[in-house]
Amino acid sequence: MKIGSHVSMSGGLINAAKEAHSYNANTFMIYTGAPQNTKRSPIEKLKIEEGKKFMEEHNISDIVVHAPYIINLASYKEDTYDLAINFLKQEIDRTTAIGSDYIVLHPGSFTDKTLEYGIERISNGLNQVLTDDTKPFICLETMAGKGSEIGRNFEELKAIIDKVYKKEKIGICLDTCHLHDSGYDIINDFDGVMNNFDKIIGIDKIKVVHINGSLNKCGAKKDRHANIGATEDNPKGKDFIGFDAIYNIVHSKYLKDKIFILETPWLDTKTNLYKQEIAMLRG
Numbered sequence: 001m002k003i004g005s006h007v008s009m010s011g012g013l014i015n016a017a018k019e020a021h022s023y024n025a026n027t028f029m030i031y032t033g034a035p036q037n038t039k040r041s042p043i044e045k046l047k048i049e050e051g052k053k054f055m056e057e058h059n060i061s062d063i064v065v066h067a068p069y070i071i072n073l074a075s076y077k078e079d080t081y082d083l084a085i086n087f088l089k090q091e092i093d094r095t096t097a098i099g100s101d102y103i104v105l106h107p108g109s110f111t112d113k114t115l116e117y118g119i120e121r122i123s124n125g126l127n128q129v130l131t132d133d134t135k136p137f138i139c140l141e142t143m144a145g146k147g148s149e150i151g152r153n154f155e156e157l158k159a160i161i162d163k164v165y166k167k168e169k170i171g172i173c174l175d176t177c178h179l180h181d182s183g184y185d186i187i188n189d190f191d192g193v194m195n196n197f198d199k200i201i202g203i204d205k206i207k208v209v210h211i212n213g214s215l216n217k218c219g220a221k222k223d224r225h226a227n228i229g230a231t232e233d234n235p236k237g238k239d240f241i242g243f244d245a246i247y248n249i250v251h252s253k254y255l256k257d258k259i260f261i262l263e264t265p266w267l268d269t270k271t272n273l274y275k276q277e278i279a280m281l282r283g
């Protein structure tokens with residue numbers, strides 16, 4: 001089973017790989033810089049060769065890059081839109097240099113416009129970014145549905161993909177917290193959710209699965225992650241999805257060979273539960 005967590009890329013790919021190894025992970029996810037801005041170091045400074053060597057020696061592979069969340073391909077503002085497109089083009093180059101095949105992207109938010117406008121804008125943007133030479137998959141993430149977020153259901157993601165020319169370069173990243181918050185019953189009927197996904201988009205499109213608990217009830221549209229199976233005494237709060245449901249998901253026949261990434265909260269600035277969560281979920 002391929003399982004890891006979000007790790008820090010400050011200090012380059014080598015430090016990211018070492019951090020992942022300390023959690024007994026065999027994969028990981030990084031932001032190529034701060035998640036909340038688009039400032040990035042040049043590729044030469046990312047310590048890629050050292051990182052790749054360490055990964056090979058420690059059986060770590062299939063790593064994932066997450067695009068920063070301020071990127072909004074649905075924006076009607078020309079500067080925001082152009083920034084998103086230019087950033088993504090460069091992120092594809094960085095991701096390729098790092099040796100990762102997957103960029104996770106939040107589709108975007110339509111803000112003052114309409115859902116249809118947003119979907120059109122996102123697919124047009126992806127059409128400007130994707131070429132025959134694009135190596136990594138752009139994995140659109142399933143969203144919780146807060147504000148005007150696009151991708152809160154499978155139909156919206158399908159509508160984007162339908163308008164993209166190079167559909168073979170598009171993948172999907174499922175996020176358990178987001179699915180639950182957007183109203184899918186992954187606790188009692190995960191198979192039903194997967195069948196529905198398969199009919200609309202196709203299971204083979206799933207490349208990455210974000211494994212998170214949720215601090216809220218199904219359908220709450222909040223997007224606040226919880227530690228896996230956390231009870232009330234956890235300082236970050238109780239997980240409403242629960243350990244059994246998440247365990248069932250990572251061992252689901254529908255998700256065999258997919259890449260599982262934890263984005264669960266840190267308890268304080270020094271403590272996370274990634275190592276324990278990975279061990280519990282491996283079973």
Ligand code: FE
Nearest residue numbers: 066104106141
């Ligand atoms: Fe995300």
Ligand code: FE
Nearest residue numbers: 141175210263
């Ligand atoms: Fe996520």
Ligand code: ZN
Nearest residue numbers: 177178223225
């Ligand atoms: Zn989230």
